Amino acid sequence: MKHLLLAAGFAASILAGPALAQSLQTIRVGVTPGPHAQILEAVKPVAAKRGLDLKVVEFSDYVVPNAALDAGELEANSFQHTPYLDNQKADRGFRIEAVGLTVNFPMGVYSKKHKSFDAVPQGGSIAIPNDPTNGGRALLLLQDKGVLKLKPDVGFKPSVADIVENPRRLRFIEVDAAQTPRSLDDVDAAAINTNYLVSAGLSPNDAILKEDPKGPYVNLIAVRSADKDKPWVKELVEAYRSPEVKAFIADKFKGAVIASW
Secondary structure, three states, rough: HHHHHHHHHHHHHHHHHHHHHHHOOEEEEEOOOHHHHHHHHHHHHHHHHHOOEEEEEEOOOOHHHHOOOOHHHHHHEEEEEEHHHHHHHHHHHOOEEEEEEEEEEEOEEEOOOOOOOOHHHOOOEEEOOOOHHHHHHHHHHHOOOOOOOEEEOOOOOOOHHHHHHHOOOEEEEEEHHHOOHHHHHOOOOOEOOHHHHOOOOOOOOHOOOOOOHHHHHHEEEEHHHHHHHHHHHHHHHHHHOHHHHHHHHHHHHHHOOOOOO
């Protein structure tokens, strides 16, 4: 009888396993490689306790995750800040919106040729991201550090055409944001988003100029507008903003990525 009871219990546990797995709601979350993907992997076990089975889907650029979300190929994404999302919605009509702030990746300027920005020569070449939001962010960083001056009231999306003072006659090379780390072999310096910097094996501590971590560039979780009030959205945001994930960010990234909640 004892063996029969044990066998029955074992069989019940086998049946309960799949049933438990099936009870989790699958949520596909789009991210860019590097820190965003790593953080979402840390979110997964916390989310599972809240009934969510997170599937982390990596994209190599900044455009496709929003297009995929808008098309219903994802339930959420986590890779962008508010100025970028606002620009994408205005340009492409995406019906998506932010539901929770996450982390900040202070942008920096890096160089393989110079140990300080003062060493960049007259007429030196500077690579910046070619999308309006992140390219503008790079130019605003350079203005903040006194390198150049932009037209007044340019907002968060200035372009190279908005430069009104460039005393060092720097040349700006616009490249895809994901390619800015690779451009370091060919330019004097490059403005690089931290997520791409880390995934390329470089250190944020090597920045020769660095953005103030405070500002509008805190990243966020976005979902389709039609989904924003669904129960799983709150569970996803709270799982991300849990003490366990905050501790992971602090331990893993040592200040290169900053929890913003």
